[in-house]
Amino acid sequence: MKILANDGLAQNAIDKLREVGHEVSTSNVPQDQLIDHINNENVDVLLVRSATKVREDLIDACPNLKMIGRGGVGMDNIDVEYARNKGVNVFNTPASSSQAVAELVMSHLYSMARGLYDANRQMPVNGLSDFKVLKKKYGKGIELRGKTLGIVGFGRIGQYLAKYALGNGMHVIAYDMYPINVEIPIEINGKVVHHEKVSTGSLEDLLGNADMISLHVPKQSDGSAVIGSTEIDKMKDGVLIVNTARGGSVDETALKSALASGKVAAAALDVFENEPTPDTELLQNDKLSLSPHIGAATVEAQARIGLEIVENILKG
Numbered sequence: 001m002k003i004l005a006n007d008g009l010a011q012n013a014i015d016k017l018r019e020v021g022h023e024v025s026t027s028n029v030p031q032d033q034l035i036d037h038i039n040n041e042n043v044d045v046l047l048v049r050s051a052t053k054v055r056e057d058l059i060d061a062c063p064n065l066k067m068i069g070r071g072g073v074g075m076d077n078i079d080v081e082y083a084r085n086k087g088v089n090v091f092n093t094p095a096s097s098s099q100a101v102a103e104l105v106m107s108h109l110y111s112m113a114r115g116l117y118d119a120n121r122q123m124p125v126n127g128l129s130d131f132k133v134l135k136k137k138y139g140k141g142i143e144l145r146g147k148t149l150g151i152v153g154f155g156r157i158g159q160y161l162a163k164y165a166l167g168n169g170m171h172v173i174a175y176d177m178y179p180i181n182v183e184i185p186i187e188i189n190g191k192v193v194h195h196e197k198v199s200t201g202s203l204e205d206l207l208g209n210a211d212m213i214s215l216h217v218p219k220q221s222d223g224s225a226v227i228g229s230t231e232i233d234k235m236k237d238g239v240l241i242v243n244t245a246r247g248g249s250v251d252e253t254a255l256k257s258a259l260a261s262g263k264v265a266a267a268a269l270d271v272f273e274n275e276p277t278p279d280t281e282l283l284q285n286d287k288l289s290l291s292p293h294i295g296a297a298t299v300e301a302q303a304r305i306g307l308e309i310v311e312n313i314l315k316g
């Protein structure tokens with residue numbers, strides 16, 4: 001089969017697919033040329049991450065496309081039901097990303113707790129002239145151990161994050177639209193040494209008690225925010241928020257005013273409403289720890305995603 005990995009594919013997956021006789025291209029074809037490219041090159045399988053959009057017009061215009069694969073979790077860039085109704089096999093790789101996203105959340109939490117993201121911006125510019133001033137400014141950090149992390153959306157990534165947070169001495173409370181009771185395995189040296197029970201409770205309880213809140217919900221079908229100004233008003237003063245879910249899962253306008261008032265002390269965003277051209281007011285806000293949608297983009301996760309893609313293609 002001819003496979004176009006339009007947003008890239010890990011080398012281990014390319015090698016495995018070629019070994020079994022498939023043709024793999026990793027050319028990044030611009031969105032407006034994609035339909036012609038798929039038809040002219042007789043592409044059978046289109047693989048994407050989050051950048052390439054696979055909408056109804058493309059699905060209609062490329063009737064020979066057999067499979068659409070999403071390396072990653074959220075499939076909001078693909079018209080999944082429409083494609084499936086036309087007989088196209090659509091799959092994603094839900095198992096491979098959780099650890100990488102959980103680690104990114106922990107990095108943002110530690111970074112915010114010590115103001116590290118902002119100190120990194122200031123040190124190259126003012127570190128020589130104003131070392132003592134900066135030492136005073138960033139010398140008021142807090143520690144994660146003993147703090148309460150509220151996890152909104154307690155599926156695969158939320159539960160993986162709980163494992164990291166518990167292992168780092170945090171208390172974990174969770175909320176999901178469905179009740180979930182799980183035993184979170186805590187590992188030392190790769191061996192599970194303890195299981196910690198976590199049961200989801202109410203959103204109200206989470207908002208009122210969490211020192212830090214992280215979102216792990218999918219994009220809502222109506223595009224609405226899960227955290228907006230009403231929810232932020234119910235949070236503790238000085239709360240920290242992390243959004244690695246989807247742009248707009250935390251309302252960006254509500255977040256900007258809560259950062260300005262100090263209600264939210266700092267926040268971290270990996271995802272943005274207007275990707276790939278995020279709001280510049282967010283990019284320049286010194287209370288935001290920022291990353292460019294790299295939640296699942298680790299070398300290890302991409303290798304796992306690659307293998308999950310290969311399995312899906314081989315089983316057809």
Ligand SMILES: NC(=O)c1ccc[n+]([C@@H]2O[C@H](COP(=O)([O-])OP(=O)(O)OC[C@H]3O[C@@H](n4cnc5c(N)ncnc54)[C@H](O)[C@@H]3O)[C@@H](O)[C@H]2O)c1
Nearest residue numbers: 073074153154155156157176177216217218244245295296
């Ligand atoms: N930043 C990144 O690069 C990156 C990478 C992977 C996934 N993600 C995002 O993370 C999301 C979660 O991934 P996952 O693997 O944990 O998915 P999952 O399906 O395992 O878990 C999502 C959970 O959210 C719950 N949920 C949905 N809507 C809710 C709502 N309004 N309120 C409360 N709970 C709600 C669901 O019941 C489910 O338990 C993905 O959909 C994707 O948008 C981002």
